Amino acid sequence: MPQPRLFLVYEPEKACLDRLVDQGYPQERAAEISSYLAQSTDLAPEFADIWREAGKRGITFTPLELDEAAATITSADPDTSLVWTLTDGIAYFRGGTAPALARLAGLRTLGADDSLFALCQDKFRSGAVLSALGLPVPQAGLARNGHWLVEPPASERGWFVKPNRLGAKIGIWPDSHCHDLDHALELSRRVSSHYRDDVVVQPYVAGRNVRASFLDMTAHADMSSLGVFLVESGADFQTMADSLALYGDTGAEAKSTGFYVEPELVPLAATQPLADAEIRRVAARLVTGLGLRDVFSMDLRVKADGTIHLIEFEVCPGLPCFDFRAYCRAQWSMSLAEAMAETAARRLVG
The missing domain is CATH 3.30.470.20 (ATP-grasp fold, B domain)
Structure with missing residues (x-):
């Protein structure tokens, strides 16, 4: 019987940067966006350590670049394979396809199912779902290039403005915490120009x-x-x-x-x-x-x-x-x- 195998699927930072440049993003903006995949850059030097630790436990560790994943995953043995997705994404990044490919091939995955890989990358939609579950999430508005799609609630402490689908960070610039909605719309224009994304606008939460x-x-x-x-x-x-x-x-x-x-x-x-x-x-x-x-x-x-x-x-x-x-x-x-x-x-x- 084949030795059990862990596939770690990741999207390389450089591959993402090159693709964004090909799509017309300026080099500086492409570098900022692709930096969210730096975890794949940071982990690569430790692949040998993971391989060694996996071997001690009777399994084979196989790091797998995303562009190679489709062919490899779909030909893997479902009884002895496990897929762990390191880098996600549905807009700038494509890693969210990995758990879907694993499901298509009937392989087990470590982590949430592919529907949540898509949900958590859209802050406005995920916030709506979390609110429906009764969880303590700030209400949010949504703006696109200077226009409201959904107006945000009133706030005495100002608002926090962040891209809707870019990575997982909670701000881009020092003025992401702003104190009037005209400024929030200006930030939405800036985000649209730099990153081609909408913005979530939430009441600022102290703490x-x-x-x-x-x-x-x-x-x-x-x-x-x-x-x-x-x-x-x-x-x-x-x-x-x-x-x-x-x-x-x-x-x-x-x-x-x-x-x-x-x-x-x-x-x-x-x-x-x-x-x-x-x-x-x-x-x-x-x-x-x-x-x-x-x-x-x-x-x-x-x-x-x-x-x-x-x-x-x-x-x-x-x-x-x-x-x-x-x-x-x-x-x-x-x-x-x-x-x-x-x-x-x-x-x-x-």
């Missing part, structure tokens, strides 16, 4: 940034295994410039020169245990009501009084990012390579 990460390494973990951390970066929200300084080649250069320091992660339960418990309840609701499983993350804002706001969820969290690595060490006492291999082995060999 501290929280990242919740989950990896079901044992195949039967519950929300007690969720890692909930305050992200102390010294900034109110992450901009495109902050993102570029964290990951990929640009991030490596920034860290080597001392330009950027990784945010500090502090367990939320240490200071706000009730908010921590509420976040775990929300995560459980996402599992039962939405179908999240195996691996996901959430971005939230937590106020001083413990009130939480769910900003967005990800079915394809940045595995090699500092926060997910820290979660693997804190929750599972494993390196990222060990945690990935163990998670796959529990599904493939029991």
